[in-house]
Amino acid sequence: MSALCLDIDPSIKLATRAAYGPTLANLADSGMPVVAVDADLTGSTTTAKFASAKPEYSARLFNCGIAEQNMIDVAAGLALTGHIAFTGSFAVFGTGRAYDQIRNTACYSKLNVKIAPTHAGISVGPDGGSHQMLEDVALMRAIPNMRVLVPADYNSACAAIKLAADTSGPVYIRMGRAAVGQIYGKDVQLNMGASCVLREGQDVTIIANGVEIKEALEAADILAQRGIDAEIIDAFCVKPLDEDTIIRSVQKTGCALVAEEHSVMGGLGDAVANAICRRHPVPCAFVGMRDIFGKSGEFDELMHYFGLDAEAIVKAACQLCEND
Amino acid sequence: MFSVHTDSLERIAREMRCNVLSMIGEAGSGHPGGSLSCIDILTALYFGGVLKHNPTDPDMAERDRFILAKGHAAPALYATLSKAGYFPEEELKTLRKLGSRLQGHPDSSLVPGVEVSTGSLGQGLSISCGIACGLQLQNQPGYVFTLMGDGECEEGQVWEAAMFAAHRKLGNLVAIVDGNGLQIDGRVQDVCNPENICNKFAAFGWETCEVDGHDIGALIDTLSKIKAADTNSPHLVMAHTVKGKGVSFMEDEAGWHGKAPNAEQLKAALDELHTENEVTA
Numbered sequence: 001m002s003a004l005c006l007d008i009d010p011s012i013k014l015a016t017r018a019a020y021g022p023t024l025a026n027l028a029d030s031g032m033p034v035v036a037v038d039a040d041l042t043g044s045t046t047t048a049k050f051a052s053a054k055p056e057y058s059a060r061l062f063n064c065g066i067a068e069q070n071m072i073d074v075a076a077g078l079a080l081t082g083h084i085a086f087t088g089s090f091a092v093f094g095t096g097r098a099y100d101q102i103r104n105t106a107c108y109s110k111l112n113v114k115i116a117p118t119h120a121g122i123s124v125g126p127d128g129g130s131h132q133m134l135e136d137v138a139l140m141r142a143i144p145n146m147r148v149l150v151p152a153d154y155n156s157a158c159a160a161i162k163l164a165a166d167t168s169g170p171v172y173i174r175m176g177r178a179a180v181g182q183i184y185g186k187d188v189q190l191n192m193g194a195s196c197v198l199r200e201g202q203d204v205t206i207i208a209n210g211v212e213i214k215e216a217l218e219a220a221d222i223l224a225q226r227g228i229d230a231e232i233i234d235a236f237c238v239k240p241l242d243e244d245t246i247i248r249s250v251q252k253t254g255c256a257l258v259a260e261e262h263s264v265m266g267g268l269g270d271a272v273a274n275a276i277c278r279r280h281p282v283p284c285a286f287v288g289m290r291d292i293f294g295k296s297g298e299f300d301e302l303m304h305y306f307g308l309d310a311e312a313i314v315k316a317a318c319q320l321c322e323n324d
Numbered sequence: 325m326f327s328v329h330t331d332s333l334e335r336i337a338r339e340m341r342c343n344v345l346s347m348i349g350e351a352g353s354g355h356p357g358g359s360l361s362c363i364d365i366l367t368a369l370y371f372g373g374v375l376k377h378n379p380t381d382p383d384m385a386e387r388d389r390f391i392l393a394k395g396h397a398a399p400a401l402y403a404t405l406s407k408a409g410y411f412p413e414e415e416l417k418t419l420r421k422l423g424s425r426l427q428g429h430p431d432s433s434l435v436p437g438v439e440v441s442t443g444s445l446g447q448g449l450s451i452s453c454g455i456a457c458g459l460q461l462q463n464q465p466g467y468v469f470t471l472m473g474d475g476e477c478e479e480g481q482v483w484e485a486a487m488f489a490a491h492r493k494l495g496n497l498v499a500i501v502d503g504n505g506l507q508i509d510g511r512v513q514d515v516c517n518p519e520n521i522c523n524k525f526a527a528f529g530w531e532t533c534e535v536d537g538h539d540i541g542a543l544i545d546t547l548s549k550i551k552a553a554d555t556n557s558p559h560l561v562m563a564h565t566v567k568g569k570g571v572s573f574m575e576d577e578a579g580w581h582g583k584a585p586n587a588e589q590l591k592a593a594l595d596e597l598h599t600e601n602e603v604t605a
Contacts, residue, residue: 035458035461037454059461060461062454062457062492064484064488065484065487065488065491067481067484067487067488069446069447069450069480069481069484070450070453070481070484070485070488072450073447073450073451073453073454073481073485074450074451074453074454074457074485074488075454076440076450076451076454077450077451077452077453077454077455077456077457077458078454078455078457078458078461079454080389080439080440080451080454080455080458081454081455081457081458081459081461081462081464082458082462083458083461085454100444100447101444101447101450101481104441104443104444104447105440105441105442105444105447105451108431108441109431109432109433109440109441110433111440
């Protein structure tokens with residue numbers, strides 16, 4: 001329904017992480033003082049593509065080796081000299097391993113440090129539970145001065161990185177390894193504190209982000225066949241959350257389902273529930289990781305195993321609408 | 325060669341020691357031991373012509389940077405910055421009080437002259453590495469001076485930064501260790517000994533030297549020579565200091581790491597420093 005959905009080819013699948021290095025190069029091309037700081041994962045995070053985009057960009061990539069705490073504070077120092085410092089690594093290390101550095105330096109001093117790790121959530125797949133970061137949104141969301149972005153596809157990841165660069169102060173951008181179909185057109189622009197209504201509906205509001213957007217859209221098609229008209233909101237900005245759009249939607253539908261590739265504790269679900277409790281209480285359901293670690297498997301298998309796929313969303317939405 | 329100059333610098337250092345004690349006494353909490361141990365180092369940097377800085381233009385592009393990695397020595401930094409004119413000395417008595425700019429640990433969003441907020445140990449050297457990289461990228465001439473504790477060197481991140489700085493050839497980085505030999509739980513060598521700190525930094529590729537951290541003339545000489553040398557290696561200066569320096573009953577006592585003097589103790593401490601002031605004046 002949205003203009004955002006025009007001109008896309010869902011058969012082209014790209015991981016959100018693939019947006020990282022090339023977008024940093026684009027930002028540098030536009031004259032922004034962007035630098036990348038990584039921790040031995042320049043190929044995986046694609047910051048190597050930034051460094052190789054032009055000969056002079058190689059000096060703007062700082063590889064700290066396997067030392068994530070140093071990585072965040074080196075970025076802080078670069079920010080203190082006027083640079084827009086993007087950090088990399090995998091989400092589990094780029095947030096959890098360096099939490100104190102993010103909290104006490106990047107956020108407390110409100111520095112222009114962007115925490116932009118890749119390989120978040122269970123989409124890491126076969127690497128298993130040690131590498132499947134499912135608490136990062138909760139960790140980042142709780143820190144004052146931090147903004148939290150969770151893009152759904154390649155094009156919105158490009159837009160999220162640009163938005164982070166345009167935003168003064170720390171921003172968290174969550175990117176994944178799984179290749180996902182396009183949802184947004186290539187010229188999509190995201191705004192801080194906004195959301196995107198991807199589908200309008202009357203019966204249930206489904207609020208999702210990241211890889212759950214694709215699942216939610218599939219679920220909406222199945223629900224439509226069962227006579228349930230779902231509204232889909234992409235809450236790509238978890239903090240600050242676009243409460244107004246969510247509240248307007250639940251005033252219409254009377255119930256809310258939140259789907260996230262993240263623990264049900266502290267992430268988008270809690271943020272939405274908080275807003276709904278305060279402003280317009282309605283029945284809610286939550287699709288997410290249920291206080292458990294992940295495990296090895298292929299991404300699609302894991303999405304089904306842990307009850308995060310379209311089928312799980314359909315089941316939860318049907319229960320919610322029956323009880324409503 | 326520094327005798328006349330250092331006499332006045334020693335007077336400045338004594339006045340700052342008095343201010344440190346008075347503000348902690350007024351606050352009723354704070355860290356006198358590690359503040360007093362680094363006063364002479366701060367005096368050499370800010371008043372001995374080592375650090376290029378401008379209190380009327382704290383963000384001057386060509387300035388050197390000072391990062392207080394051991395953020396609990398905030399009273400020493402506040403005493404220094406106010407003495408230099410970054411903010412009124414009168415404000416020191418608001419330390420740690422609700423509504424004050426002078427937080428228990430330095431907050432860069434509040435206090436002019438504080439480059440970055442610190443307080444969580446082990447981070448200052450990494451931040452300084454990033455600043456040194458940034459200055460090099462911009463072809464800026466500034467040096468970055470970091471003041472760390474010897475106990476702080478127990479933090480693993482210090483060694484991540486040590487490796488990084490040497491690898492990146494950060495010759496514009498100078499780390500000074502306030503080697504007072506004590507931490508909260510006792511002697512650094514007894515708690516979890518990080519020594520020999522100089523040798524360890526040297527093994528990573530740093531140029532290292534040792535100096536009496538209470539000899540202001542020697543500190544100025546050492547730090548000035550490092551700036552003049554213009555090398556490709558980062559520099560570590562192990563400054564041997566005494567925790568609580570200047571107040572006999574606080575000297576070399578771990579118990580004075582994070583405890584404020586009561587009114588009687590404060591008076592005794594100030595009397596001792598004032599007497600010393602008069603003798604040398």
